[in-house]
Amino acid sequence: MNKIPLKEKYPLLPREERTGLLIVNTGNGKGKTTAALGVLLRAAGYDMKIAMFQFIKSSAALSNGEHIAAKELGINIIPLGDGFTWLSENIEEDKKLAEEGWKLVAPALQSDEYDVVILDELTYPLTFGWLDKNAVIQAIKNRPKGMHVIATGRNAPPELIEAADLATEMHLIKHPFREKGIGAQAGIEL
Amino acid sequence: MNKIPLKEKYPLLPREERTGLLIVNTGNGKGKTTAALGVLLRAAGYDMKIAMFQFIKSSAALSNGEHIAAKELGINIIPLGDGFTWLSENIEEDKKLAEEGWKLVAPALQSDEYDVVILDELTYPLTFGWLDKNAVIQAIKNRPKGMHVIATGRNAPPELIEAADLATEMHLIKHPFREKGIGAQAGIEL
Numbered sequence: 055m056n057k058i059p060l061k062e063k064y065p066l067l068p069r070e071e072r073t074g075l076l077i078v079n080t081g082n083g084k085g086k087t088t089a090a091l092g093v094l095l096r097a098a099g100y101d102m103k104i105a106m107f108q109f110i111k112s113s114a115a116l117s118n119g120e121h122i123a124a125k126e127l128g129i130n131i132i133p134l135g136d137g138f139t140w141l142s143e144n145i146e147e148d149k150k151l152a153e154e155g156w157k158l159v160a161p162a163l164q165s166d167e168y169d170v171v172i173l174d175e176l177t178y179p180l181t182f183g184w185l186d187k188n189a190v191i192q193a194i195k196n197r198p199k200g201m202h203v204i205a206t207g208r209n210a211p212p213e214l215i216e217a218a219d220l221a222t223e224m225h226l227i228k229h230p231f232r233e234k235g236i237g238a239q240a241g242i243e244l
Numbered sequence: 245m246n247k248i249p250l251k252e253k254y255p256l257l258p259r260e261e262r263t264g265l266l267i268v269n270t271g272n273g274k275g276k277t278t279a280a281l282g283v284l285l286r287a288a289g290y291d292m293k294i295a296m297f298q299f300i301k302s303s304a305a306l307s308n309g310e311h312i313a314a315k316e317l318g319i320n321i322i323p324l325g326d327g328f329t330w331l332s333e334n335i336e337e338d339k340k341l342a343e344e345g346w347k348l349v350a351p352a353l354q355s356d357e358y359d360v361v362i363l364d365e366l367t368y369p370l371t372f373g374w375l376d377k378n379a380v381i382q383a384i385k386n387r388p389k390g391m392h393v394i395a396t397g398r399n400a401p402p403e404l405i406e407a408a409d410l411a412t413e414m415h416l417i418k419h420p421f422r423e424k425g426i427g428a429q430a431g432i433e434l
Contacts, residue, residue: 064308066430073426077274083412085269085279092281092310097431099309099316119289120282126289127313169431202432219424221417222273228411236263236409240256241287241359242392 066100069169069200075219076194076203080177080210083224084243090172090204091120097202098127102169105162106131109155109207110140110175118244134158145182152184163197170202177207180214191217256290259359259390265409266384266393270367270400273414274433280362280394281310287392288317292359295352296321299345299397300330300365308434324348335372342374353387360392367397370404381407 077093079086090106097104106124108115111133115121121131134155140148156179162171179185191213194203205214215221238244267283269276280296287294296314298305301323305311311321324345330338346369352361369375381403384393395404405411428434 064428064430064434072429075426075429075432077432078417079275080417081415084267084410085275085282085412085414088282088286089275089278089414090282091285092275092278093432095281095285095313096278096309096434099312099314100431102431119286122289123285123317124289126317202429215417218418219426220274220419222275223415223417224275224279225271225413225415227268227270227405227413228408234409236265238254239262239265239392240254241290241292242265242267242283244254244286 066102069198072200072202074197074199074201074203076205076217078210078214078218078221079204079206079224080208080215080221081223081225082208083226084229085224086206086208087174089222089224090174090206091124093170093202093204094124094129094172095127097170098124098129103167104129104170104172105168106172106174107155107159107162108133108174109135109152109179111135112140119241132158145184148182149184152179155179156185156190160193163193163201163203166198168201170204171197172204173206175207176205177210177214180211181209187211187213256292259388262390262392264387264389264391264393266395266407268400268404268408268411269394269396269414270398270405270411271413271415272398273416274419275414276396276398277364279412279414280364280396281314283360283394284314284319284362285317287360288314288319293357294319294360294362295358296362296364297345297349297352298323298364299325299342299369301325302330309431322348335374338372339374342369345369346375346380350383353383353391353393356388358391360394361387362394363396365397366395367400367404370401371399377401377403
């Protein structure tokens with residue numbers, strides 16, 4: 055019989071003894087952001103300090119389930135599009151918005167404050183050229199040694215995969231919206 | 245430019261107006277259970293009633309991060325291996341354990357109590373023949389219409405995929421344990 059690892063008891067090591075991972079969730083399927091939220095839940099259970107930034111989200115997302123529940127756990131999920139609109143007709147506006155967001159993200163990646171930093175949908179600013187890909191990846195590499203970083207989004211650039219310790223492709227097998235015309239539902243996708 | 249859907253505001257519909265989804269997270273990569281935990285977080289944000297059962301886990305898992313944080317949100321994650329050991333040398337023992345677990349799961353799938361039922365690592369009891377695959381899938385199909393069910397685990401049987409509304413394969417691109425000899429870490433994988 056195949057062995058299934060029974061992962062049950064692992065103590066939380068002091069930060070300086072941890073190996074901070076860069077985790078990348080990419081692919082055309084569901085579960086990229088959702089799996090990042092699952093890590094947020096786990097890490098919250100260990101009272102780790104977590105920062106989650108969301109590109110491609112505006113403050114309208116603050117009423118979503120993950121924002122509300124994370125707040126109950128003492129974690130603020132920060133949409134970086136507050137007051138602006140992503141994916142406008144004007145790429146310069148998106149670029150400016152991403153750059154403003156990066157001004158919040160970059161210090162978080164350098165600080166000793168966080169155990170886990172989640173960069174939700176980071177791949178879009180990289181792919182669309184709103185942020186300097188090499189500078190972003192270098193900033194991630196230069197983070198404190200014990201900090202875990204999770205980056206999500208479709209079409210992760212090869213350089214990001216190359217820098218990752220753990221990379222997963224979420225591959226769509228079946229999708230209710232496409233197959234049956236069912237839209238996104240609160241509590242499941244939002 | 246590619247359109248990225250800005251999924252921000254979706255109201256929680258009354259249960260009778262929801263389309264309960266069967267979501268299957270399978271594949272050899274990370275993120276199957278983790279994405280289910282992410283849905284748990286979202287659903288908790290909407291005050292939905294959630295039951296999460298874990299095959300292939302014993303009560304030792306109760307000290308893991310997801311258990312602690314879920315409890316803070318008022319949700320009990322229930323390991324079905326309490327007092328026994330999964331994957332013993334004796335398949336009859338595993339079978340008996342799975343059957344005992346199923347006696348807790350089956351009523352939950354029939355009741356009106358839950359908005360979301362998560363069956364973590366369900367695929368193993370199905371694949372190893374500890375539970376009757378057809379009976380389990382039929383029980384899932386017969387659930388109340390508005391109930392969402394999430395099943396996780398490698399090698400999901402084709403019949404389970406067939407029954408699913410949304411199926412995702414988590415595909416391993418890179419893994420730190422394999423590539424660099426880094427083991428599972430608290431707060432991230434546990």
